[in-house]
Amino acid sequence: MSSSYGQNIRLTIFGQSHSPAIGVTLEGLPAGQQIDMEALQRFLKRRAPGQNAYSTPRKEADLPEFVSGVVGDVTCGAPLTAMIRNTNTRSGDYSNLVQTPRPGHADYTAQVKYHGAQDYAGGGHFSGRLTAPLCIAGGICKQLLEREGIQIISRIASIGGVKDQGELTASTAEKEFPVVDDACGEAMKNCIAEARADGDSVGGVIEVAVLGLPVGLGDPMFDGMENRIASIVFGIPAVKGLEFGSGFDVAAMRGSENNDCFTVKDGKVCTETNHAGGILGGITNGMPLTFRAAVKPTPSIGKPQQSVNLETMQVETLNIVGRHDPCIVPRAVPCMEAAAAIAVYDALLEEKKG
Amino acid sequence: MSSSYGQNIRLTIFGQSHSPAIGVTLEGLPAGQQIDMEALQRFLKRRAPGQNAYSTPRKEADLPEFVSGVVGDVTCGAPLTAMIRNTNTRSGDYSNLVQTPRPGHADYTAQVKYHGAQDYAGGGHFSGRLTAPLCIAGGICKQLLEREGIQIISRIASIGGVKDQGELTASTAEKEFPVVDDACGEAMKNCIAEARADGDSVGGVIEVAVLGLPVGLGDPMFDGMENRIASIVFGIPAVKGLEFGSGFDVAAMRGSENNDCFTVKDGKVCTETNHAGGILGGITNGMPLTFRAAVKPTPSIGKPQQSVNLETMQVETLNIVGRHDPCIVPRAVPCMEAAAAIAVYDALLEEKKG
């Protein structure tokens, strides 16, 4: 199967890029929680297309309709379903991709898996557009976490090899282009502009931190915080790598260097460093839970590319028309927060049982 | 909860480092499959302790007893449970760790999570020893995959910053110290020996490739191959990062570089390069599925470390006695194969429904 996540809350995402609507159902939300609809709307706007020079010009209102699960704006305990109508669809753009799949896309794998019955228009269910319902669900969970003193922040750590400098803080996360060092941010934007000018695209890395976590969230083995977060973050299209704390850098460290020494601050146990990214044995240790995800460059590019005509089995040159982001990293930032929020909220509910 | 994985096969791992036994139950195996017990034993031996200079001297036979699910050595369709008795336990080694947790271990987080009721001896359920039942389950799945023409190979990609050179092939995977370039292997072993001499430890990276996969395994969103593999691989203690194909390197690439062009070989669609690691949209594309996992240095080291006495809330110096691997990377190699085998076999069964 496919498009569900969670054990204590459960989200199910439905829709295709060009279907009548896309949406999400969220089961297991506590009743009586008011959803701040304006805050949710602001959160959704961070991933909406057409906002600025470095994203696709496809514009959509992306106002979710809540069809169930709330009375007014308060959760009622029943499954919450929110939906966004697809108003601005241009199916004609994709007609030639049925038989000549786009490199880097799911066109070919979907064609084989679904025996040609897949909805190919706009990438169908594999479209990045499906992160909109993810953000609805995640935006709600983020609000619920904030009520428990848990905050999720993030930044663009790099784009096209240009790295941000400095430490992620809450004030960074509020920026329109969330980097610590704005000069780095300008260099990243230039990198995107160059790629766009070349009919090309660039990737990047996004860093997320979850602050204010209690000690003890997460479970051993396959329900550890890393597992829980990984199994939702890899559901965001284009993610190809994920690391927690010092991540791949630990592979070159010695134990004496990587181990975070325990100490006491303000009467509480904490660690001097945070190579572990706030997770020991899959369980939160009270330090910030940090992870970084590698996002590949948008596969849809203007440049001609080599592909194969699946009918004739001849190699062909493919030209992709249509509107595409030269870099999806900025729009993927709230998606990472959404994914983290859902995973953490699910783990929080798990812990309440104990 | 904790210690189960899978949708079409389901494994549940039980046991603590010093409990009477550790084991695994595997549901959903097809009936009538002969398990090659000798091949399984050889596979388990690859992760067994006490084999050589760079692993812990704790020696255990690690012969699994099959208590259910087979008639002779043939699966019968009922849940298969295999168990390993813990014969060589030395609980006394760990008595001082109850109140002064080891940095880098789950001692502290388990203490808080389980309110002091956890089995602290030897790391309890968080011990690396629990990868033995994972390898039993994975070794069985590996055999079943081989019958469908799917092979899983792996190598040590780096240890302590020393990187292997060359391309992973099946012959590499069969080596006692699985690296392509044996000179690199010697350098890695020296690196381990130095760490051991210093009472320290080192980490590394393991690379895995799954060969012979059909096109179409994996599902969209949260059941993609990356998600499925991630949610089991992060269950292996000490894994802090995971990347597929070119992984974090894609973040610095352009789309025209990262996209794998389609071509035709031997009448079949394939790609010229494999930056995608054999996965597009979460679904296998017929190329080798490749991933790399970062393994942190063993947290148990001989050097004195700073910790906190949880009773007095005073900072203390901790000296860990007992037997520990200066580098668990070599023994983690078959664990990665086991994890991959279980995830891939689960996805394969999923696909058979369709």
Place this chain on the structure above:
Amino acid sequence: MSSSYGQNIRLTIFGQSHSPAIGVTLEGLPAGQQIDMEALQRFLKRRAPGQNAYSTPRKEADLPEFVSGVVGDVTCGAPLTAMIRNTNTRSGDYSNLVQTPRPGHADYTAQVKYHGAQDYAGGGHFSGRLTAPLCIAGGICKQLLEREGIQIISRIASIGGVKDQGELTASTAEKEFPVVDDACGEAMKNCIAEARADGDSVGGVIEVAVLGLPVGLGDPMFDGMENRIASIVFGIPAVKGLEFGSGFDVAAMRGSENNDCFTVKDGKVCTETNHAGGILGGITNGMPLTFRAAVKPTPSIGKPQQSVNLETMQVETLNIVGRHDPCIVPRAVPCMEAAAAIAVYDALLEEKKG
């Protein structure tokens, strides 16, 4: 949580009686299956309200909108979501029930469980109206089963103590009032009419048979056919009992009487009798799978009833206004078929893995 069912297909039902819409998401459907929309509409019409003298006069078109998962009327492999708008809502009818719960309804239990945040209008998520999306999902599964030679039929076995006579056959199931003996049917209708005249309601029993099943569906223990069917059938509001084959009658039988002797017909193994209802050890034996479900009388009645004012904690007399079925048994018949279809189709997909 709540409103999801299934392992190989997964349905999630959302909506409340008076929310903007109700609907269902169905994951795991095979791609490329054409849905016969007219046949589905005919099936849905069997449970729609306002059709005749013995159901509520609330009339709704109940035309589902397919918002995802299909291209035209063919499944595309993505989650299928279908929705029905709630057009004919009269929230005012229910205003007095918030503080004085209706006997036999979920008003009181929902009030306590959701701390007063539940959507009380029209029964909210507990309304029988939520069986409409169940019937959408079940109607689709029924079509898919028919393509595999599996047919689901049903009848009203009794209403208000009046029992149907004779054996259930396919032709019975097609009747507008599905009983074998139409004279019994008339007696049942009279029974309903009398209850209505008294401002009261009556219950009944529905019998279902699944024909054409292969041997081998269902799994041991908690995934047997009885378990699978029970866990969905008890999701239909008002069901208070469920029995398979000879059901409760077996309790008074001897083994020699209840055991179905094996024999051979047309070269195939079958049984002389079918006390087992086609299930041995949780697994289909090729005989018709039969079950019967007890449906309680509609709890909403016109007669004054004793309840408690939850604010004053005083006993009060409650008068329920609004439109209600004097007997929901006829409308529950297709719901039982839908539930059976979903459970059986899920088990069929499970078996395809093996």
Place this chain on the structure above:
Amino acid sequence: MSSSYGQNIRLTIFGQSHSPAIGVTLEGLPAGQQIDMEALQRFLKRRAPGQNAYSTPRKEADLPEFVSGVVGDVTCGAPLTAMIRNTNTRSGDYSNLVQTPRPGHADYTAQVKYHGAQDYAGGGHFSGRLTAPLCIAGGICKQLLEREGIQIISRIASIGGVKDQGELTASTAEKEFPVVDDACGEAMKNCIAEARADGDSVGGVIEVAVLGLPVGLGDPMFDGMENRIASIVFGIPAVKGLEFGSGFDVAAMRGSENNDCFTVKDGKVCTETNHAGGILGGITNGMPLTFRAAVKPTPSIGKPQQSVNLETMQVETLNIVGRHDPCIVPRAVPCMEAAAAIAVYDALLEEKKG
């Protein structure tokens, strides 16, 4: 798959009648709970064979070994696995049943499902012996429920058509032959003795009540208390029917009769009657949760029976040798309590999240 149950605790049962051992793994138990091993042993003894005249003479110690999940007799948060060795196996008894399946047993369906690879000895995984691990898990849950003021009691409601008289109370449940009216109990025992003398067997009905439940356990739709209980109770071999409260009797009632009027006692809301069996809309209402399960007569009988030789496809007369209960109802009583305890405890943990 098969042999797992639960969402918040999860039990997995393994073993076959004649495998080296049978057992159960229980995940999700809270840490720090002391298991009263003597009380557990007393509970297990209630279902053990060989206790009296009306059960099989196969005698087994049935002392569970706790191989994981406890430190001493206190839960430690890791999966708890308990095992019972199969010491008294006589595989020879069953050799002729491979090709000539026993009527009423899973021999034939297992043979087809598992293509002849099933463990046929003693019924394999389908044996009633697998209720021993169910009782281990249930016995533990029962103890945990008692600490929360929730008590589970039961009685034999009928055997072979002989019905008990009077109301189930806690004192009944403690009897060696748990009926209210001991004269009825004597008649039941006679009924069993007659069946045994005839080489035959009899079935019966078991009634269970759960006392002391809070209002609000259970969830709407497919996670209602009826669904949760049904999906475990039908996992007990031989159960063919299940009803809650007044069950099938409600089908002949009018709403005014079946609706339980609310009233106030000791300052708490309750109902005057309990036709609903303590469940409204799937959710507990604070009244005793009551259900009754129909248990078929033991299919293994001494009388010759007609079966089919699966090799020759000829009808044959089958004579079953071996030791069998003429009536399993008395031994099934604690199994019902165990099933109820697990289902209720799982629902209780669910509620703690909210």
